Amino acid sequence: MITTDFVPGSPCWLDLGTPDVRGAAAFYGAVFGWDFESMGEDVEGGMFRKDGKIVAGIGRLTEEGARSAWMLYYRVADADATTQAVRQAGGTVRVAPMDLDEWGRMAQYSDPAGGQFAVWQPGTTQGVELVDQPGSLCWTELYTSDAAAAKEFYGGVLGWQFGAMELPGGGGTYSLITPAGLPEERMHGGLMELREQDLALADGRPYWHPVFAVTDCDASVAAVLESGGSVQMGPEDAEGVGRLALCLDPSNADFVVLAPARA
Numbered sequence: 001m002i003t004t005d006f007v008p009g010s011p012c013w014l015d016l017g018t019p020d021v022r023g024a025a026a027f028y029g030a031v032f033g034w035d036f037e038s039m040g041e042d043v044e045g046g047m048f049r050k051d052g053k054i055v056a057g058i059g060r061l062t063e064e065g066a067r068s069a070w071m072l073y074y075r076v077a078d079a080d081a082t083t084q085a086v087r088q089a090g091g092t093v094r095v096a097p098m099d100l101d102e103w104g105r106m107a108q109y110s111d112p113a114g115g116q117f118a119v120w121q122p123g124t125t126q127g128v129e130l131v132d133q134p135g136s137l138c139w140t141e142l143y144t145s146d147a148a149a150a151k152e153f154y155g156g157v158l159g160w161q162f163g164a165m166e167l168p169g170g171g172g173t174y175s176l177i178t179p180a181g182l183p184e185e186r187m188h189g190g191l192m193e194l195r196e197q198d199l200a201l202a203d204g205r206p207y208w209h210p211v212f213a214v215t216d217c218d219a220s221v222a223a224v225l226e227s228g229g230s231v232q233m234g235p236e237d238a239e240g241v242g243r244l245a246l247c248l249d250p251s252n253a254d255f256v257v258l259a260p261a262r263a
Helices: 021-032 079-088 147-158 196-202 217-226
Strands: 011-018 035-038 045-050 053-060 069-075 092-100 104-110 116-122 137-144 161-166 173-178 189-193 207-213 230-238 242-248 254-260
Touching: 011 021, 011 116, 011 137, 021 035, 021 045, 021 053, 021 217, 069 207, 069 254, 079 092, 079 104, 079 116, 079 147, 092 116, 116 207, 137 147, 137 196, 137 254, 147 161, 147 173, 147 189, 196 207, 217 230, 217 242, 217 254
Parallel strands: 011 053, 069 116, 137 189, 207 254
Antiparallel strands: 011 069, 035 045, 045 053, 092 104, 104 116, 137 207, 161 173, 173 189, 230 242, 242 254
Protein backbone atom coordinates (compact mmCIF):
# COMPACT_ATOMS: atom_id res chain seq x y z
CA MET A 1 0.00 0.00 0.00
CA ILE A 2 1.04 3.59 -0.56
CA THR A 3 1.55 5.67 2.57
CA THR A 4 2.73 9.19 3.35
CA ASP A 5 5.64 7.63 5.24
CA PHE A 6 7.75 8.31 2.19
CA VAL A 7 10.95 6.29 1.85
CA PRO A 8 13.50 6.23 -0.99
CA GLY A 9 11.85 4.70 -4.04
CA SER A 10 8.26 5.27 -2.93
CA PRO A 11 5.81 7.43 -4.89
CA CYS A 12 5.45 10.79 -3.18
CA TRP A 13 4.00 13.22 -5.71
CA LEU A 14 2.14 13.42 -9.01
CA ASP A 15 1.09 16.21 -11.29
CA LEU A 16 -0.90 16.57 -14.46
CA GLY A 17 0.37 18.32 -17.56
CA THR A 18 -2.63 19.49 -19.56
CA PRO A 19 -3.40 22.02 -22.29
CA ASP A 20 -6.55 23.07 -20.40
CA VAL A 21 -5.96 23.63 -16.70
CA ARG A 22 -9.43 25.00 -15.93
CA GLY A 23 -11.16 22.28 -17.91
CA ALA A 24 -9.11 19.57 -16.19
CA ALA A 25 -9.85 21.10 -12.79
CA ALA A 26 -13.58 20.89 -13.52
CA PHE A 27 -13.25 17.31 -14.78
CA TYR A 28 -11.34 15.93 -11.80
CA GLY A 29 -13.53 17.91 -9.45
CA ALA A 30 -16.56 16.13 -10.87
CA VAL A 31 -14.93 12.67 -10.86
CA PHE A 32 -13.08 12.73 -7.51
CA GLY A 33 -14.52 15.68 -5.62
CA TRP A 34 -11.20 17.53 -5.83
CA ASP A 35 -10.92 21.25 -5.15
CA PHE A 36 -8.58 23.27 -7.36
CA GLU A 37 -6.31 25.79 -5.66
CA SER A 38 -4.69 28.19 -8.12
CA MET A 39 -1.12 29.30 -7.53
CA GLY A 40 -2.00 32.77 -8.84
CA GLU A 41 -3.17 34.55 -11.94
CA ASP A 42 0.34 34.61 -13.40
CA VAL A 43 0.83 30.85 -12.92
CA GLU A 44 -1.14 28.42 -15.09
CA GLY A 45 -1.46 25.70 -12.52
CA GLY A 46 -1.98 24.87 -8.91
CA MET A 47 -2.91 22.10 -6.49
CA PHE A 48 -5.73 19.64 -6.14
CA ARG A 49 -7.09 19.09 -2.64
CA LYS A 50 -9.40 16.43 -1.27
CA ASP A 51 -10.98 17.20 2.10
CA GLY A 52 -8.45 20.00 2.48
CA LYS A 53 -5.40 17.77 1.86
CA ILE A 54 -3.15 18.03 -1.20
CA VAL A 55 -3.57 15.02 -3.51
CA ALA A 56 -1.85 16.22 -6.72
CA GLY A 57 -0.53 19.15 -8.72
CA ILE A 58 -1.53 20.48 -12.13
CA GLY A 59 0.13 22.71 -14.72
CA ARG A 60 -0.28 23.77 -18.32
CA LEU A 61 1.45 21.53 -20.82
CA THR A 62 4.17 23.59 -22.51
CA GLU A 63 6.46 20.97 -24.10
CA GLU A 64 5.95 20.99 -27.86
CA GLY A 65 4.64 17.67 -29.15
CA ALA A 66 4.08 16.24 -25.67
CA ARG A 67 0.87 14.45 -24.83
CA SER A 68 -1.25 15.32 -21.82
CA ALA A 69 -0.32 12.90 -19.04
CA TRP A 70 0.20 12.39 -15.35
CA MET A 71 3.80 12.51 -14.12
CA LEU A 72 4.68 10.30 -11.17
CA TYR A 73 7.45 11.31 -8.76
CA TYR A 74 9.45 8.93 -6.60
CA ARG A 75 11.34 9.96 -3.50
CA VAL A 76 15.12 9.96 -3.56
CA ALA A 77 17.75 11.03 -1.07
CA ASP A 78 19.91 12.74 -3.71
CA ALA A 79 18.48 13.85 -7.06
CA ASP A 80 21.96 14.49 -8.48
CA ALA A 81 23.16 10.98 -7.64
CA THR A 82 19.95 9.57 -9.13
CA THR A 83 20.55 11.57 -12.31
CA GLN A 84 23.99 10.03 -12.64
CA ALA A 85 22.50 6.56 -12.11
CA VAL A 86 19.86 7.21 -14.79
CA ARG A 87 22.54 8.16 -17.32
CA GLN A 88 24.70 5.16 -16.45
CA ALA A 89 21.70 2.85 -16.88
CA GLY A 90 20.89 4.19 -20.35
CA GLY A 91 18.09 6.59 -19.44
CA THR A 92 17.66 10.20 -20.54
CA VAL A 93 17.57 13.32 -18.39
CA ARG A 94 14.59 15.39 -19.53
CA VAL A 95 14.79 18.01 -16.76
CA ALA A 96 18.08 18.32 -14.89
CA PRO A 97 17.92 18.50 -11.09
CA MET A 98 16.57 21.86 -9.98
CA ASP A 99 15.53 23.44 -6.71
CA LEU A 100 11.94 24.54 -6.21
CA ASP A 101 12.51 27.20 -3.57
CA GLU A 102 12.75 25.59 -0.16
CA TRP A 103 10.19 22.88 -1.03
CA GLY A 104 12.64 20.40 -2.52
CA ARG A 105 14.69 19.36 -5.53
CA MET A 106 13.26 17.59 -8.57
CA ALA A 107 14.33 16.02 -11.85
CA GLN A 108 12.54 14.29 -14.72
CA TYR A 109 13.75 11.41 -16.87
CA SER A 110 12.91 8.89 -19.56
CA ASP A 111 13.83 5.24 -19.09
CA PRO A 112 15.80 3.59 -21.96
CA ALA A 113 12.58 2.70 -23.81
CA GLY A 114 11.04 6.17 -23.40
CA GLY A 115 8.85 5.83 -20.30
CA GLN A 116 8.77 9.16 -18.44
CA PHE A 117 9.02 9.54 -14.67
CA ALA A 118 10.37 11.98 -12.10
CA VAL A 119 12.03 12.09 -8.70
CA TRP A 120 11.67 14.33 -5.67
CA GLN A 121 14.34 15.12 -3.08
CA PRO A 122 12.34 16.68 -0.25
CA GLY A 123 13.06 19.97 1.40
CA THR A 124 10.22 21.41 3.43
CA THR A 125 7.65 19.53 1.32
CA GLN A 126 7.57 15.77 1.69
CA GLY A 127 4.90 15.08 -0.93
CA VAL A 128 1.14 14.68 -1.24
CA GLU A 129 -0.86 14.71 1.98
CA LEU A 130 -3.50 12.05 1.25
CA VAL A 131 -3.05 8.60 -0.30
CA ASP A 132 -4.76 5.21 -0.29
CA GLN A 133 -8.14 6.76 0.43
CA PRO A 134 -11.08 7.41 -1.91
CA GLY A 135 -10.14 10.19 -4.31
CA SER A 136 -6.38 9.80 -3.87
CA LEU A 137 -3.43 7.87 -5.27
CA CYS A 138 -3.38 4.20 -4.29
CA TRP A 139 -1.09 2.55 -6.88
CA THR A 140 1.30 3.39 -9.74
CA GLU A 141 1.59 1.35 -12.92
CA LEU A 142 3.93 1.05 -15.89
CA TYR A 143 2.91 -0.39 -19.25
CA THR A 144 6.01 -1.48 -21.19
CA SER A 145 6.95 -3.74 -24.09
CA ASP A 146 10.02 -5.09 -22.24
CA ALA A 147 9.36 -5.92 -18.60
CA ALA A 148 12.78 -7.51 -18.00
CA ALA A 149 14.63 -4.42 -19.21
CA ALA A 150 12.35 -2.14 -17.19
CA LYS A 151 12.97 -4.12 -14.02
CA GLU A 152 16.72 -3.98 -14.56
CA PHE A 153 16.64 -0.21 -15.10
CA TYR A 154 14.31 0.80 -12.27
CA GLY A 155 15.81 -1.74 -9.89
CA GLY A 156 19.22 -0.22 -10.47
CA VAL A 157 18.13 3.43 -10.36
CA LEU A 158 15.51 3.34 -7.59
CA GLY A 159 16.43 0.12 -5.79
CA TRP A 160 13.04 -1.49 -6.26
CA GLN A 161 12.29 -5.09 -5.36
CA PHE A 162 10.02 -7.08 -7.67
CA GLY A 163 7.53 -9.85 -7.06
CA ALA A 164 5.42 -11.75 -9.57
CA MET A 165 1.69 -12.34 -9.88
CA GLU A 166 0.26 -14.55 -12.61
CA LEU A 167 -2.71 -12.96 -14.35
CA PRO A 168 -5.84 -15.09 -14.79
CA GLY A 169 -6.67 -16.68 -18.13
CA GLY A 170 -3.06 -16.87 -19.28
CA GLY A 171 -2.77 -13.09 -19.33
CA GLY A 172 0.91 -13.18 -18.44
CA THR A 173 2.87 -12.07 -15.40
CA TYR A 174 2.32 -8.84 -13.51
CA SER A 175 5.41 -7.57 -11.69
CA LEU A 176 4.81 -6.06 -8.25
CA ILE A 177 7.00 -3.21 -7.02
CA THR A 178 8.18 -2.60 -3.45
CA PRO A 179 10.74 -0.06 -2.17
CA ALA A 180 14.10 -1.51 -1.19
CA GLY A 181 14.18 -3.28 2.15
CA LEU A 182 10.45 -3.04 2.87
CA PRO A 183 7.97 -5.90 3.24
CA GLU A 184 5.38 -6.76 0.58
CA GLU A 185 2.73 -4.84 2.53
CA ARG A 186 4.44 -1.68 1.24
CA MET A 187 4.03 -2.58 -2.44
CA HIS A 188 3.25 0.61 -4.29
CA GLY A 189 2.96 -0.33 -7.94
CA GLY A 190 3.09 -2.75 -10.78
CA LEU A 191 4.72 -3.29 -14.13
CA MET A 192 2.94 -4.99 -17.03
CA GLU A 193 4.32 -6.11 -20.36
CA LEU A 194 2.25 -5.30 -23.44
CA ARG A 195 2.89 -5.42 -27.17
CA GLU A 196 4.14 -2.19 -28.71
CA GLN A 197 0.94 -1.94 -30.75
CA ASP A 198 -0.98 -1.92 -27.46
CA LEU A 199 0.95 1.16 -26.33
CA ALA A 200 -0.59 3.42 -28.97
CA LEU A 201 -1.48 6.05 -26.40
CA ALA A 202 2.24 6.91 -26.19
CA ASP A 203 3.11 5.98 -29.80
CA GLY A 204 4.50 2.61 -28.77
CA ARG A 205 6.61 3.89 -25.87
CA PRO A 206 6.14 2.74 -22.27
CA TYR A 207 4.09 4.95 -19.98
CA TRP A 208 3.28 5.33 -16.31
CA HIS A 209 -0.15 6.17 -14.98
CA PRO A 210 -1.70 6.68 -11.55
CA VAL A 211 -4.40 4.52 -9.99
CA PHE A 212 -6.90 6.40 -7.84
CA ALA A 213 -9.00 4.74 -5.16
CA VAL A 214 -12.77 5.19 -5.37
CA THR A 215 -15.69 3.82 -3.40
CA ASP A 216 -17.76 2.87 -6.46
CA CYS A 217 -15.98 2.12 -9.74
CA ASP A 218 -19.13 2.19 -11.87
CA ALA A 219 -20.27 5.51 -10.45
CA SER A 220 -16.80 6.96 -11.08
CA VAL A 221 -16.86 5.73 -14.68
CA ALA A 222 -20.27 7.32 -15.15
CA ALA A 223 -18.83 10.61 -13.85
CA VAL A 224 -15.88 10.30 -16.26
CA LEU A 225 -18.23 9.88 -19.22
CA GLU A 226 -20.62 12.60 -18.10
CA SER A 227 -17.71 15.03 -17.74
CA GLY A 228 -16.28 14.52 -21.22
CA GLY A 229 -13.79 11.72 -20.56
CA SER A 230 -13.70 8.23 -22.03
CA VAL A 231 -13.04 4.65 -20.95
CA GLN A 232 -10.40 2.41 -22.54
CA MET A 233 -11.07 -0.68 -20.46
CA GLY A 234 -13.65 -1.81 -17.91
CA PRO A 235 -15.24 -1.56 -15.52
CA GLU A 236 -14.18 -5.10 -14.71
CA ASP A 237 -13.43 -7.16 -11.63
CA ALA A 238 -9.88 -8.26 -10.85
CA GLU A 239 -9.80 -11.12 -8.36
CA GLY A 240 -8.23 -10.09 -5.09
CA VAL A 241 -7.70 -6.53 -6.34
CA GLY A 242 -11.13 -4.97 -6.83
CA ARG A 243 -13.20 -3.41 -9.59
CA LEU A 244 -11.35 -1.10 -11.93
CA ALA A 245 -11.44 0.84 -15.18
CA LEU A 246 -8.80 2.51 -17.33
CA CYS A 247 -9.99 6.01 -18.20
CA LEU A 248 -8.95 9.06 -20.21
CA ASP A 249 -9.70 12.64 -19.25
CA PRO A 250 -10.93 15.08 -21.96
CA SER A 251 -7.32 15.75 -23.04
CA ASN A 252 -6.53 11.99 -23.16
CA ALA A 253 -4.41 11.80 -20.00
CA ASP A 254 -4.79 8.23 -18.72
CA PHE A 255 -5.55 7.07 -15.20
CA VAL A 256 -7.21 4.14 -13.47
CA VAL A 257 -10.08 4.17 -10.99
CA LEU A 258 -10.11 1.28 -8.53
CA ALA A 259 -12.66 0.29 -5.93
CA PRO A 260 -10.43 -1.99 -3.83
CA ALA A 261 -11.64 -5.47 -2.90
CA ARG A 262 -12.81 -5.73 0.67
CA ALA A 263 -10.49 -7.66 2.94
